[in-house]
Amino acid sequence: MSDIPHPQRGGLRASLAIARRDLLEFVRDRRTLLVTLLLPMVTYPIIALSTAFGVRTAVSDLEDRQVPTQLTIAFSGSEATSLAERIAAVAAAFTSDSPAEQENWPASLRFLLVDATEGQQTIDGGDADVWLDAAPGLLAALDGKGTTELLAYLPKARPSDPRVRDEFMAVMRQVAEDARQRRLADAGLPASTLLPLRVQFAEDGISAPLHTPGLLPTLAGAILVLLAVLTMTGAFYPAIDAIAGEKERGTIETLLMAPCGAQEIVFGKFLAVFAVTLATLAANCLSIALTAGVALHLLPASIALGLPNMAGGGVVTVLAFIGLAALAAATCLAVTTASKSGKEAQNTLTPVILLVSALAGAALLPGMRSDGLLALVPFAGQVMVASSALTAVEAGPEATAAVSSTSPAILLPLALTLLSSAVLTWLLLRGTAAILTDEEILFRGPDSATSPLTRPAPRALPSVGQGMMPIVIGLAGLWYLQGLAPKNLLLAIPLHQLMAVLIPLGATLWWQRVDLRRTLAWAWPPASPQFGQPVWWRTAACLGGAGLIGAALFLLGAAVLLSARGTGLSAEARDLSARLVSLLLKNPWWLSWLLMALLPAVCEELLFRGWTLGAFAGDAPTSRRMTAAVVAQAALFALAHLMPERMPSTFVLGLATGALRIATGSLLPGIVCHAIHNSIPLLLLALSGEAGSGLAERLREMATGASAQLPPGAVALAIAALAGGVVLVAAGIAAFGGRGAAKLLCGSLTLWLLSTGPAPAAGEGGPEVWRVAVAPIASAVTYQNGKPIGVAVALWEEMAQRIGVTTEYVREPSLQVAIESVAAKKVDILLGPLALTREREQVIDLTHPIFHSGLRIAVPDKSSSGWLGSAGALLSWDLLKLTGMVIALALVTGHLLWWFERRGNPESFPRSYLAGVWEATWWSISTVITGGCDNKHVSSMVGRLIALGWMLGGIFLVALFTSTLTATMTMEQIQGNIHGPRDLAGRTIGCQAASVAVAAVRQRGGVPVEFPTLEDVFAAADADLVEGVVGENLSLMAGINQPNRSNFRLVGPVFESLDFGLALPNGSPRRERLNEVILAMREDGSLQRILDSWLGKHD
Amino acid sequence: MIEVLDLVKHYTAADGQIVRAVDGVSFAVGPGEMVGLLGANGAGKTTTLRVLATLLRPTSGTARVAGCDVVLDPVGARCQLGYVSATTGVPDRLTPREILQSFGRLHGVAAETLDDRVEQLLGVLDLVSCADRPAGRLSSGQRQRVSVGRALVHNPPALVLDEPTSVLDVFGSRDLLAFLANLRSEGRAILLSTHRLHEIENRCDRFVIIHGGRVAAQGTRAQVAGPGGSLEQGFFAAVEGTRA
Structure with a gap:
């Protein structure tokens, strides 16, 4: 027995030995080989074929719609014949240099003379496309001096071809052009009268080709998702085999007996599974490459081909996906380790793969960008990084080497996603090692797999997996909810809590019966065997301290958020803030409080700090496990909020309330802490509503994320409250001797809080009263509870304070009316702001510009708003x-x-x-x-x-799924119509009446349709009455972020640079005083501060 | 070589009840000694052996294998111990030779001596004829021998077997026990549990009878069974005595 030397211990050598053994086993498994190698080889060719087919069909549909058709015009009335002849003559002479005009020109023209009474009938019956009633004198008027109105009728009883309108307008524009030439000739002017200047570039400059998003990027995205899922599938069987299989075969104990730690075993297993996963990835990549080589020419040529960054993108993709493969291997291992048998592992892994597919798919949603922290999200981040690397525009012609052509901007997200993969993999492996040696999972008897609907036996506390269950169900609920969620927060918040928290929790509680009192820590604090029934002051100290901590955390969270990000919040966050504020203003305080503070506090605490933390901490936990449990549930809590900006603060809140439960043994302090935390914005808003004083106003702005500046006192106050809260809770749970101190603390803190209560409102200003007209202009002026608010009002109030006047607001129904009443000197000032134009200067006076802006186009976006909303698409x-x-x-x-x-x-x-x-x-x-x-x-x-x-x-x-998804997304991109100011020609565009947009649209060949307010314009666009909205950039931005607004998006650049000022009656003596104040405010930066605080900082 | 010291292991059942599986067990196995651990189902045999194999952590008390404490130095204890249970399986898709080699590597057997060691074990365990057939196609006796070989590949001085004969027929049991007797004569400490008393009656040096998590009796056959009595009678007497 002494001929063999003593064995060495553990380490990497043991891991490698395990990996080697497992790999040997994997390659002898037919199924693993099939899924790893064969599936990828078959899948991609099929997808390529079916996608090519689907896109071909879709594109040929689209091309059909572009083909010119015959246009038949019916004429009636006394001058029908001569009008028809005139049009025919114009059409015969048609030549145009404009490709758009040529595209819109009908294939042929046909004329029909009908009786006026039969006109509608003729076009409804399909004999003609358009009907014109030519009244007597029409032609004479056309050749005269004024503008002739001509009504054209379209079918009412049947839908008309979408091209009819375009073709008809093209013909009529030519008729108008012809009339213009005639008028010039009549006046004896040469045609060049209307062409005073023609500019040409001396030589052809080299201009960058426009990057049109083609089919391939979309397809690439879909393929990447599939690649992610198939890579995960590659880890599926090996992972089951590696641990759950070992348990089933009874070989796991032989491994646990090896002279090494659980971590080395898990690492060895991981290496083996990772190797197979990498092989799957390689097989997939090979199949994609081969398929791409063969199948790309099957795609229609009219689709813009070419991934601009194939080589560099490929490298990034492979790197990112190696990270994903590691993560997939670790995830599968963790899940199968928690299962007793192969069957159980398979049943648990299947939903996990679905979840991973959902995550990977989420990366394709339009709002997802890889340049932020989103790259850290597992499975979504990798797909996002890879897809943006593949579709990134080539840096320039001089960049030829593969890696150097990769924009350096992608390297940071790549590093982030690799880091996230590595950290998550490491964490998962650590967790797996802990689960592997969990005696309960190892030795809890034979697999009693039953139908998943069968309720398991009652337990004292839920298991770790069960702790996560309601959260996973809730996230799924959220996913489905976002498609149907009502815009109205009054309904949305309870529905949200119901779907994401109450139903999943209720279902889990029904399914797994537990000791509710223990799991949820349902007792008066501090609940601990050493106290028995808690004394009242201890309970009060715990609850009061928790409340203070909640309040402090909100303030500190807001402070950190603001200092870190300024006002550059995401659209979702701004939208949410705006909707919350409007909810607060529209409803009684108790309702808002119930919805925003109490309901979420109770529901979320029950789920996260009750069920989940109870499950994670388990029975008689060690302090390490307690810490891990608190951190893990806080992370889940933060993740479940789905909004990256809010994650840090929700994480801290989760930590605090989790620690409170552990420390006090009761859920109640957590609920109080959470409720107070959520109540603070309400309180601030209530304070600011009554006292418009500086501090309260600033706090309100802070609470709504509108201001980047924090009152200096707030942070100190918050820190003091936090310290006080912690001391109070500590006193509450301290064994003895803390009693007197706690009482003292209680009393002094209460006194201190009372004495630092809200300051009384500031005094009134001077006696002079100015009448100020306000008209609804999107963000600049809106009404809430009958009071005008908005950036223009805020500006004015600052100005009024500086001038020393008080204000009497005069509410005008529309901008048009408001301008008229200024012109008529019925009011002293119109807040506007109005663009400074020469035309306006003639009827009213305008102040110095208060801000500089331009026009922009918004179009209804039927598909998406943010990335959450766009999932609906x-x-x-x-x-x-x-x-x-x-x-x-x-x-x-x-x-x-x-x-x-x-x-x-x-x-x-x-x-x-x-x-x-x-x-x-x-x-x-x-x-x-x-x-x-x-x-x-x-x-x-x-x-x-x-x-x-x-x-x-x-x-x-x-394959069908993937190709349908691809085709859907491709068509979305192909069909989008207005992309910028150039596309305005021939479109009906909604504008606010009397605004500069009207002229701008007309100037670009569009048809402006005027509505009294911007609200009405949006409503019209929503109802498809107009194809787009043109208005001042910031107003549009604010307008599209309004609550209750269906989706719009801004397209194209800001055009028509404009200055905006306030309007006064002609010759108003107040103009100089206002100009002085405006200049002063511009110099001291307060003008910009107010603008920023309302409109945010925009590039 | 194997010492079990006041070992206690409690479980919390799913309904929150505390189950005292092992409740203060002490015994020892010396080098060159074969000890039989006897007990009814649920007496605590398997739990005791699993604690020895470092698969379970004791609630209190401890055990030592060749001086290594299973709680303080589990890896050291594993180096000194071979463990086989009735439920221990072998990887179906590997051959006996591959299994022994992979576990040899895992246990840190030096590469130059590994092949010799594996061939030696295959020979001793009569597995040469099926050494290159996947283990999934072997008979249960052959598989159990592979398990024993696996437990011996790192040449441990102590061997713990939990009902190693329960899956075997009478011939298989006889051969295995004969093989174990050989190992004992090499100077190894062997602890095995079973409830087929007659099989080990004449093979073990000493017996430890546990019941309800406690040692009901221990000693040589004569001490346990009493003069002239069979082991079975002694077993019943000890168990009933605890119950009374």
């Missing part, structure tokens, strides 16, 4: 149909399989209808998602044929 009808089809097919296959298998194979497919069909349907879905289902075998001949058909069909279904 992907839920197209086609996808829904497809999903329905897949479910129906899975059900049918399930029934068939069950029917043929139930007799010979009842252990896989039970005889009873519900249980059997459930198992068989689960098999079908599991097979499509994971490429095979391990835990059931199909034995009958017919059953195997069905199974084979379904497996092959499954590949097609995945």
Whole structure:
């Protein structure tokens, strides 16, 4: 026995030995090889074929719509014939240099003379496309001096071809041009009268080609998602085999007996699974490359081809996906380690893969950008980074080397996502090592796998997995909710809490019966065996301290957020703030408080600090486990808020309330802390509503994220409150001796709080009263509770204070009316702001400009707002149909399989209808998602044929999904119509009446349609009455971020640079005083501060 | 070589009840000694052996294998111990030779001596004829021998076997026990549990009978069974005595 030297211990050598052994096992498993190598080889060619087919069909549809058609015009009235002749003559002479005009010109023109009474009937019947009624004197008027109104009728009884309007307008523009020439000739002027200047560049400069988003980037995105999912699938079987399989075969204890730690075992397993996952990734990449080489020419040529950055993007993609492969391997390992058997592992991993697909798919949503912290999000980050690397515009012609052509901007996100992959993988492996040696999972007896609907036996506390369950269900609920969520927060908040928290928690509580009092820590604080029934002052100290901590955390959170990001919040966050503020202003305080503070506090605390923390901390936890539990649930809590900006502050809140539960043994302090935390913005708003004093106003701005400046006192106050709160809670739970001190603290803190209460409102200003007209102009002036608010009002109030006057607001219904009443000297000032134009200067006086801006275009965006909202776009009808089809097919296959298998194979497919069909349907879905289902075998001949058909069909279904998704997204991009000021020609555009936009639109060949307020313009665009909205940039920005507004987006650059000022009656003596104040405010920066605080800083 | 010192292991059942699986067990196995651990189902045998194998952490008390404390130095204890249980399996897709080699590497057996060691074990365990067949296609006796070989590949001075014969037929049991007797004669300490008393009646040097998590009796066959009695009678007497 002494001939063999003593064994060495553990380390990397042990991990490598395990990895080597496992790899040997994996390669002897047919299934692993199939999923790893064969599946990728088949999938991509099929996707390429079906996508090419789908896109071809879609594009040819689109091209059909571009083809000129015959245009038939019906004429009636006394001058019908001569008008028709005139048009025919013009048409015959048509030549144009403009490609747009040529494109819109009809293929041929046909004329029809009808009786005026039959006109509508003729076009409704389809004999003609447009009907014109030529009144007597029409032609004479056309050749005269004024503008002739001509009504054109379109069919009412049938939809007309979308091209009719364009073609008709093209013809009529030519008629107008012809009339213009005639008028010039009549006046004896040469045609060049209207062409005073023609500018040409001396030589052709080299201009950068416009980057049009083509099909390939979209396709690349979809392929990347698929690549992510298939990479994960590659880890699926090896991971199950590596740990759950070992448990099932009874070999796990031989590994645990090895002379090394659990970490080395897990690391060895990880290396093996990672190697297979990398092989899958390589097989996938190879298949993609081969498919791309073969199949790219199948795509229609009219689609802009070319990923601009193939080589560099490829390198980035592979790097990012190596990280993803590691993460996938670690995730699968963690899940299977928590399972006792292969079957259990498979049943748990399938939903995890779905979750990963959802994450990866989320990366394709339009609002997702890789340049922020989103790159850190597992599975989504990698896809995002890879897709932006692939679609990034080439740096320049001189950059030829593969890596140097990769924009350096992608390197940071790449580093971030690799870092995130590495850290998450490490954490998962650490966790897996802990789970691996968990005695309960290792030795809790045979696998008692039952139907997932069967309630498990009651437990004292939920397991860790069960702790996460309601959160996962809740996130899924949120995902589905976002499509249907009402815009009205009054409904949305309770619905949100219901779907994301109450229903998942309720369902989990029903499913797993636990000791509720212990799990949820439902007791008066401080609840601990050493106290028995808590004394009142201890309870009060705990609750009071918790409240103080909550208040302090809100202030500090806001302070940190503001100092870190300034006012540059994301659109979602700004939108949410705006909606919350309007909710507060519109409803009684108690309702807002109930919705914003109490309801979320109770629901979220019950879920996160009650159920989840109870599960994570477990029975008699060690202090390390308690810390880990508190941190983990806080991280989940932050993640569940889905808004990156809010994650740090919610994380800290989660930490604090979690620590409170652990420290006091009760959930109540956490609820109080959370409720107070959420109440602070309400309180601040209430304070500012009554006292418009400086501090309260600044706090309000801070609370709504409108201001980057923090009252200096607030931070100190918050820190003091935090310290006080901690001391109070500590006193509450201190064993003895703290009693007197705590009472003292209680009393003094209360006194101190009372004495530093809200300061009384500032005194009134001077006696002079100016009448100030206000008209609704988007963000500049709106009304709330009958009071005008907005940037213009804020500016004015600052000015009024400096001048020393008080204000009497005169509310005007529209800008038009307001301008008239200024002109008529009914009011002293119109807040406007109005663009400074010569035309206006003639009727009214304008002050110095208060800000500089320009016009912009907004178009209804039927697809998306932020990245959350845009998820709805992907839920197209086609996808829904497809999903329905897949479910129906899975059900049918399930029934068939069950029917043929139930007799010979009842252990896989039970005889009873519900249980059997459930198992068989689960098999079908599991097979499509994971490429095979391990835990059931199909034995009958017919059953195997069905199974084979379904497996092959499954590949097609995945392909169909991907190509439908791609085609949907591609069409969205192709069909978008107005992209900038150039596209205004020929479009009906909504503008605010009397605004400078009207002239600007007309000047660009568009048809301006005027509405009294910007609100009405948006409403009209929403109802498709106009195709877009043109208005002042900032007003539009504010307008599209309004609550209750369906989606609009800004397109194109700011054009028509304009200065905006306030309006006064002509010759007003007040003009000079205002100008002085404006200049002073500009110099001391207060003008910019007010503008920034209302409109945010925009580039 | 193997010392179990006042070992206590409690579980918390799913319903929150505390189960005292092992409640203060002490015994020792010396070098060159084979000790039988006897007990009814649920007596605490497996739990005791799992604590020895460092698969479970004791609630209190401890155990030592060749001087290494299983709580303070579990890795050291594992180096000194071979462990086989009735439920220990072998990887189906690997051959006996591959299994022994991979575990040899895992246990840090030097590469130059590994092949010799594996061939020696295959020979001793009569596995040469099936050394290159996947373990999934072996008989249960052969698989159990592979398990024993796996437990011996790092040449541990102590061997713990938890009902190693329960999956074997009478021939398999006889061969395995004979093999274990050989190991004992090499100077190893062997602790095995079983409830087939007659199989080990004449093979073990001493017996430890546990019941309800406590040692009901221990000693040589004569001490446990009483003069002239069979081991079975002694076992019943000890167990009933605890119960009374």
